Amino acid sequence: MPGSETSYGNAGLIQREAIHTHPFPRQLTDMIRVLPNQGTDIRYRIPAILRYHQALLQYWKYSTPASVKKIESEWQTLIEHCTSEHQTMISASGADELITRDGWLQLHRSEETFKEAQVSAIDARNQGVEHNVLNLEELKAMEPSANFEGFVGAIHWKNSWQVSNPSSLVKVYAKNFQDMQGTIKESDVKEIIKDGEGWKVITDNDTYYSDKLVIAAAHGLMI
Numbered sequence: 360m361p362g363s364e365t366s367y368g369n370a371g372l373i374q375r376e377a378i379h380t381h382p383f384p385r386q387l388t389d390m391i392r393v394l395p396n397q398g399t400d401i402r403y404r405i406p407a408i409l410r411y412h413q414a415l416l417q418y419w420k421y422s423t424p425a426s427v428k429k430i431e432s433e434w435q436t437l438i439e440h441c442t443s444e445h446q447t448m449i450s451a452s453g454a455d456e457l458i459t460r461d462g463w464l465q466l467h468r469s470e471e472t473f474k475e476a477q478v479s480a481i482d483a484r485n486q487g488v489e490h491n492v493l494n495l496e497e498l499k500a501m502e503p504s505a506n507f508e509g510f511v512g513a514i515h516w517k518n519s520w521q522v523s524n525p526s527s528l529v530k531v532y533a534k535n536f537q538d539m540q541g542t543i544k545e546s547d548v549k550e551i552i553k554d555g556e557g558w559k560v561i562t563d564n565d566t567y568y569s570d571k572l573v574i575a576a577a578h579g580l581m582i
């Protein structure tokens with residue numbers, strides 16, 4: 360049901376600053392870093408790599424700098440609407456108490472990554488992403504109860520929003536959709552076939568025909 364899978368357990372950020380994608384690591388230095396399978400960002404299991412090898416090859420293929428540039432320019436036309444589109448649904452479903460709009464802090468442990476993040480943040484300004492650079496004193500003033508030992512500073516992404524309960528947000532959106540006579544059905548999609556100008560969707564218990572089709576079947580990919 361809506362709000363029960365990845366939408367249940369995510370970090371709850373409506374990430375206006377997320378203008379970059381996560382390409383497959385292609386630099387030798389990145390691959391060597393990932394190989395021991397000890398990082399927190401990328402973990403893999405060999406049987407899963409074999410199982411998903413085709414998807415991973417596609418991911419690799421579309422992670423060249425030229426592809427990433429093209430994909431990001433298209434992606435940015437979507438992400439720039441994330442808060443305004445959510446606001447329409449938040450207002451329609453009365454979900455305002457689930458949202459705070461004071462941004463989020465991206466903390467850095469090394470001067471090197473902190474500097475890189477600052478350059479990237481300045482670039483992002485051209486796309487309407489607002490930020491402040493905070494040194495340790497400014498961070499402590501902002502969050503006096505937090506322990507910033509080991510950190511050198513932070514980027515405060517100002518126009519991203521936080522959701523206190525992502526699952527509840529999706530559930531109230533779903534209820535609002537039903538209140539507008541929308542129908543929610545649960546079934547396993549077995550096959551999707553192009554049908555003239557439209558689509559034929561075969562599930563385990565029915566077949567649907569439609570002019571337009573949106574596939575939103577993401578799972579957190581654990582491989």
Ligand SMILES: Cc1cc2nc3c(=O)[nH]c(=O)nc-3n(C[C@H](O)[C@H](O)[C@H](O)COP(=O)(O)OP(=O)(O)OC[C@H]3O[C@@H](n4cnc5c(N)ncnc54)[C@H](O)[C@@H]3O)c2cc1C
Nearest residue numbers: 364365366369370371372374546547548575576577578579
């Ligand atoms: C740890 C973590 C933290 C995250 N934090 C954030 C964040 O802060 N901000 C952010 O924007 N994003 C975040 N994300 C990503 C975000 O959660 C997902 O992009 C989002 O939830 C995907 O929504 P969805 O509806 O597409 O997928 P889901 O909520 O996963 O729903 C997909 C649905 O499709 C169904 N499905 C799959 N295959 C079939 C089939 N064949 N037939 C029928 N149904 C099928 C699944 O069962 C599931 O119910 C995070 C993800 C993770 C894993």
